[in-house]
Amino acid sequence: MLRKILRVREVVSFIRDAIENANLNDIWVEGEISNFKEVVGISYFDLKDEEALLRCVHFSPNKENLKNGMKVIVKGDIGIYEKKGYYQLYVKEVKTHGIGELFIKFIELKEKLKKEGLFDEKFKKEIPKIPSKIAIVTSPDGAVLHDMLNIISRRFPTNILIAPVRVQGEGCEEEIVNAINELNKRKDIDLIILARGGGSWEDLQAFNEEKVARAIFNSHIPIISAVGHETDFTIADFVADKRASTPSAAAEMAVPNREEIISLLHVFEKRLVKVVEEKINLYGRIIEGVMKRKTFLHADELILGKIEDLEYKIERMEELSKRYIENMKNTINIRFEILNAMSPYNILNRGYSICFKKGNKVVSSVDDIYIGEELRIVVKDGDAKCIAKEKKKLDLKKH
């Protein structure tokens, strides 16, 4: 590649790639300010140490009141300004106070714990929406605790356990660690608030201690961290499950507003009623739909029709049976007449007589009679015993 003749832009591009690959982004650099100038709201300066110099640009007017000779720590990205052919640090943050050992330690620990994953989102626990008992680890004196209790009492009175600790001074981090560990031994706490009011960077140092960070990380009870002012970020804030910008904000984060919950319940009730109403209406409409069908609307007509039908049939049956009975009666009468006509008693009534011989046998021929035989003659009103005196047979051919 070095054989051919390169263009300027190619070389610079090559260097830019090399710089980008180096990934010098969000780096903190300490040094002394020199060559400071502010032009059109942009600050230009060099950072130098005993052996080297780094060009810096900060797209911001000189808010920090930087002067040549000041020792600062700045955060930024290394990039290349191609048109002018140099690389520089594009500054994002400038720290002039609280620097030195403390700040360096802070940055180093922060990087270390971040690499270990202590700040990872996936380890952060959900805080309960409505905690049943909150533990507050804070100084028992001062306005911080008092303010938090007021806010909680106003929003949603809850059971509180106070774990009093020193929040600054030699060895106070031990107390904080012990408090967190003791609380974790209990079974009744579902939220911890670790709080401390505003103060100087030095005052907040307990919350930058590694053992405090680990105690927070290892807590199985979720922790809200609220340390210092809104713009203060301590390591505790990064490890905690939630960070509040102030202790008062933590109190508001910890409990819901009673009024909101009451509204929510109201809405829930409405929704419940609505669902049931709709269900009932739905069934009502189904029933209505069914009732609109002919079967229901004209049910009475249909029934009446059927009843009429039935009545007609009954009438017919009555008629038919009457007629049948009449017929029967007639038939019986006719037969009766016939029978009657054939009845021997009829014959007797007409004046004829019946002749019986011994053994109640009817005499129907002269041949049956013997002269001198006893015969019985029955007439309509009685009978007489007779003896046959003589007999004569008729020649039936003549008749």
Add this chain to the structure above:
Amino acid sequence: MHCEGEKEIGFEEALKKLEEIIEELEKGELPLEETISKFEEGIKLCKLCREKIQKAEMKIEKLMEDIK
């Protein structure tokens, strides 16, 4: 909550259960009887939550263990 031995449901749990019931009801797939019984359960939970809110009071205690 009349019988003492009964484990009372926590406030947050109650609210969550209530929300679940409402979502299930709003799906509209339950038959009428179940709808009514879930409705009753929901209303009971609403009442319970309301009671808890009315009765809520702040009790403050201090951690006695030696943490110095």
